[in-house]
Amino acid sequence: MNITVQKYGGSSLSNVKKIKKIANKIAERVKANEKLIIVVSAMGGTTDELEDLAQQISDTPNPREMDMLVTTGEQISASLMSMALIELGIGAISLNAFQAEINTNSIHTDANIEHINSKKIKTYLQNNDVLIVTGFQGISSEGNLTTLGRGGSDTSAVALAGAFNAPCEIYSDFPGIFTTDPRSYSQAKKLKQISYDEILEMARLGANVLHPRAVEIAKKYKIPLYCAGTFSEEEGTYISAEPIEQSVVTGLSVMENQTQVTISNLPPDHKVVNQMFKFLGEKHLNIDMISIININESINLSFSYIEKQKNYFKKALDDFQENFKNCDIVHSHDHVKLSVVGLGMRKQGGVASRFFNALDSLPIKLVTTSEIKISCLLDKKYKTRALQSLAQEFNL
Amino acid sequence: MNITVQKYGGSSLSNVKKIKKIANKIAERVKANEKLIIVVSAMGGTTDELEDLAQQISDTPNPREMDMLVTTGEQISASLMSMALIELGIGAISLNAFQAEINTNSIHTDANIEHINSKKIKTYLQNNDVLIVTGFQGISSEGNLTTLGRGGSDTSAVALAGAFNAPCEIYSDFPGIFTTDPRSYSQAKKLKQISYDEILEMARLGANVLHPRAVEIAKKYKIPLYCAGTFSEEEGTYISAEPIEQSVVTGLSVMENQTQVTISNLPPDHKVVNQMFKFLGEKHLNIDMISIININESINLSFSYIEKQKNYFKKALDDFQENFKNCDIVHSHDHVKLSVVGLGMRKQGGVASRFFNALDSLPIKLVTTSEIKISCLLDKKYKTRALQSLAQEFNL
Numbered sequence: 001m002n003i004t005v006q007k008y009g010g011s012s013l014s015n016v017k018k019i020k021k022i023a024n025k026i027a028e029r030v031k032a033n034e035k036l037i038i039v040v041s042a043m044g045g046t047t048d049e050l051e052d053l054a055q056q057i058s059d060t061p062n063p064r065e066m067d068m069l070v071t072t073g074e075q076i077s078a079s080l081m082s083m084a085l086i087e088l089g090i091g092a093i094s095l096n097a098f099q100a101e102i103n104t105n106s107i108h109t110d111a112n113i114e115h116i117n118s119k120k121i122k123t124y125l126q127n128n129d130v131l132i133v134t135g136f137q138g139i140s141s142e143g144n145l146t147t148l149g150r151g152g153s154d155t156s157a158v159a160l161a162g163a164f165n166a167p168c169e170i171y172s173d174f175p176g177i178f179t180t181d182p183r184s185y186s187q188a189k190k191l192k193q194i195s196y197d198e199i200l201e202m203a204r205l206g207a208n209v210l211h212p213r214a215v216e217i218a219k220k221y222k223i224p225l226y227c228a229g230t231f232s233e234e235e236g237t238y239i240s241a242e243p244i245e246q247s248v249v250t251g252l253s254v255m256e257n258q259t260q261v262t263i264s265n266l267p268p269d270h271k272v273v274n275q276m277f278k279f280l281g282e283k284h285l286n287i288d289m290i291s292i293i294n295i296n297e298s299i300n301l302s303f304s305y306i307e308k309q310k311n312y313f314k315k316a317l318d319d320f321q322e323n324f325k326n327c328d329i330v331h332s333h334d335h336v337k338l339s340v341v342g343l344g345m346r347k348q349g350g351v352a353s354r355f356f357n358a359l360d361s362l363p364i365k366l367v368t369t370s371e372i373k374i375s376c377l378l379d380k381k382y383k384t385r386a387l388q389s390l391a392q393e394f395n396l
Numbered sequence: 397m398n399i400t401v402q403k404y405g406g407s408s409l410s411n412v413k414k415i416k417k418i419a420n421k422i423a424e425r426v427k428a429n430e431k432l433i434i435v436v437s438a439m440g441g442t443t444d445e446l447e448d449l450a451q452q453i454s455d456t457p458n459p460r461e462m463d464m465l466v467t468t469g470e471q472i473s474a475s476l477m478s479m480a481l482i483e484l485g486i487g488a489i490s491l492n493a494f495q496a497e498i499n500t501n502s503i504h505t506d507a508n509i510e511h512i513n514s515k516k517i518k519t520y521l522q523n524n525d526v527l528i529v530t531g532f533q534g535i536s537s538e539g540n541l542t543t544l545g546r547g548g549s550d551t552s553a554v555a556l557a558g559a560f561n562a563p564c565e566i567y568s569d570f571p572g573i574f575t576t577d578p579r580s581y582s583q584a585k586k587l588k589q590i591s592y593d594e595i596l597e598m599a600r601l602g603a604n605v606l607h608p609r610a611v612e613i614a615k616k617y618k619i620p621l622y623c624a625g626t627f628s629e630e631e632g633t634y635i636s637a638e639p640i641e642q643s644v645v646t647g648l649s650v651m652e653n654q655t656q657v658t659i660s661n662l663p664p665d666h667k668v669v670n671q672m673f674k675f676l677g678e679k680h681l682n683i684d685m686i687s688i689i690n691i692n693e694s695i696n697l698s699f700s701y702i703e704k705q706k707n708y709f710k711k712a713l714d715d716f717q718e719n720f721k722n723c724d725i726v727h728s729h730d731h732v733k734l735s736v737v738g739l740g741m742r743k744q745g746g747v748a749s750r751f752f753n754a755l756d757s758l759p760i761k762l763v764t765t766s767e768i769k770i771s772c773l774l775d776k777k778y779k780t781r782a783l784q785s786l787a788q789e790f791n792l
Contacts, residue, residue, distance in 0.1 A: 016449055016452040016453055019453070050472065053412055053472075053476060054479060056412040057415070057416065057479045057480050058479055059411055059485075061479050061485075062478070062479050062482045064489070065475045065476075065479045065489075065490060066475075066476045066479075068474070068475035068490050069472060069476065069479075070473035071471075072471045072472050074463060075465075075467075075468045076446065076465060079461045079462075080449060080453060080461075080465065082458070083453045083454055083457045083461045083465075084448060084454075084457045087457075087458075093461075094464050096464070096541075097495045098539075099540075143494075144495075242687070
């Protein structure tokens with residue numbers, strides 16, 4: 001069987017007219033003798049609406065029920081896409097996580113795919129030309145619905161491509177992958193090719209192009225990825241192991257809605273810090289950039305997290321504070337994380353000094369670096385200034 | 397275990413505020429040491445919105461995909477209700493048809509429940525005080541989602557009550573069952589008690605109080621039913637085998653949105669009629685009142701169906717007409733079906749003559765009768781006049 005996996009993002013599915021248009025494109029591929037597995041996100045806006053309903057009930061809605069709620073979004077778009085294809089005379093069928101047997105671990109709202117029943121899916125493919133699979137969701141061994149974290153439909157698509165050793169095409173409103181988000185910096189350039197490692201750093205840092213887990217799986221199973229615009233005729237971006245040409249810095253990514261929390265006056269015992277990280281980890285709260293400084297016989301700690309999780313973090317840190325009444329905890333919202341990424345950084349020095357030079361006098365709150373990236377946390381009011389300076393400095 | 401099944405209708409769940417209010421009432425029952433199985437409909441309006449999306453894609457959307465689409469409605473309300481209960485400190489969990497294993501046959505959009513895995517549900521009840529089960533839906537042996545037909549959440553509730561030999565409480569915006577729909581006739585009276593047989597005829601005839609399959613199952617398993625208002629303190633209506641007092645006519649029901657189709661000039665061979673009914677039956681198209689007359693060496697046939705199915709009926713009858721080019725087929729919309737129902741009719745004669753007398757000069761299009769009911773089809777413009785005459789005649 002000549003199988004291709006395609007994934008369509010939520011904004012490409014935001015109304016019935018768009019769904020019909022995509023169905024027409026899929027139908028052409030079927031007529032060219034391909035079997036297709038289509039992974040769909042929820043119709044644009046749906047997930048936000050559902051999350052808003054939950055928020056009206058609780059600041060910290062039960063995660064198991066949250067997954068039960070939001071997974072309906074992809075079931076809606078999958079069934080509509082299937083209807084549209086059947087209307088065109090194509091043999092199509094929609095499958096949710098129960099039906100496709102996409103098995104995950106039990107970490108609600110942030111699960112990982114553990115196994116896909118490819119045998120069962122193959123049977124569906126024998127009887128249909130197109131399968132429409134709900135992205136972003138799976139089932140746990142307890143029979144609960146789980147979700148893979150925001151943007152997890154990419155992961156669903158790549159995992160399915162991996163299960164069938166098939167190429168994977170990711171369609172969205174962007175005609176490819178850019179050196180930085182063109183919505184923030186209009187002179188951003190489209191890349192013809194990029195490596196798994198570079199896109200991985202960009203994805204992790206919020207470039208909003210591909211879900212990190214998706215790229216990790218693609219890299220592991222060497223799945224050819226292609227990112228392009230759903231309704232665009234332009235050629236998109238190919239993702240492979242190594243790019244043909246290497247520039248020092250390939251991309252600049254922006255992660256919005258960051259919160260910095262600063263905890264001061266902790267007792268001078270690093271076990272306390274470890275305890276706190278363990279405590280947050282058990283609640284599946286992810287922290288990002290971390291900085292620890294000892295001042296005046298006490299430990300002062302600062303880290304960043306996604307603003308969306310602020311209620312969960314506040315509750316957890318308030319509980320933690322019960323045992324350390326003397327410490328002060330301050331949450332500071334409205335920050336952005338900017339990062340420059342490039343495989344070339346491994347071989348060429350001086351990137352850090354160019355990075356800080358470009359940012360000049362801007363007050364940097366936190367910094368982290370890796371082999372192929374440098375990131376900093378800034379107040380969001382400096383976003384545009386910093387973006388432009390960095391894009392000019394690294395010719396992005 | 398002291399188990400009660402409750403069902404809440406869509407208009408009682410139309411916003412988060414109402415869901416929270418119901419959660420509070422359920423929490424009180426849990427504190428009084430009850431285990432509850434709560435069956436929920438979709439939030440008021442949701443199913444219509446979803447059906448509208450499908451209609452934008454096809455006049456005759458694929459039924460399997462239609463079920464996949466609309467079943468999301470109950471999953472949304474179930475997860476929200478469960479969240480609201482957990483927020484109140486109650487051990488609650490929502491279950492969809494896959495999780496509760498509500499098995500049906502494979503007739504999409506109009507399936508019947510065949511088996512409920514009560515053992516599995518009991519395990520959930522051991523670990524939780526309240527189960528929130530998605531009404532209206534099931535799974536077929538092929539692993540597809542099915543729905544029980546509009547209003548099927550009543551059936552889900554009564555079937556669950558049957559599986560646990562538990563009483564069943566049906567809550568809606570109506571504070572009980574009335575002699576006729578109070579929205580159409582403001583002087584309608586609330587009944588204290590009614591028999592399964594009477595409510596069955598009223599339900600089948602569109603009194604909009606209880607889904608017919610629900611009453612059939614309640615009658616079969618002798619499940620005590622109680623219908624009351626979700627947010628009302630008034631006592632509702634009890635449904636049992638025989639009512640205490642019997643009046644000749646207990647209720648008057650109205651079924652709106654009826655279409656009459658008239659097929660003239662069919663060849664004088666009753667096999668043709670049987671063929672046509674078989675043809676429609678295979679497509680799961682339900683016809684209601686039927687009248688057949690032979691005139692001038694040809695068969696003339698008229699029957700009614702639910703206007704909602706008009707596209708399916710038109711397509712099917714157009715296909716049928718291919719083989720009988722001489723026949724004329726006319727669909728006439730905007731009709732209502734009025735029926736009077738009463739156990740007392742079995743013992744007292746003269747009801748038919750009082751019925752036709754009351755309707756006097758109104759043009760009746762079709763008539764059917766049973767042991768305990770008389771129905772007629774009328775143009776909808778005569779609805780109010782006919783309703784008032786019949787209610788006065790039978791003191792309803």
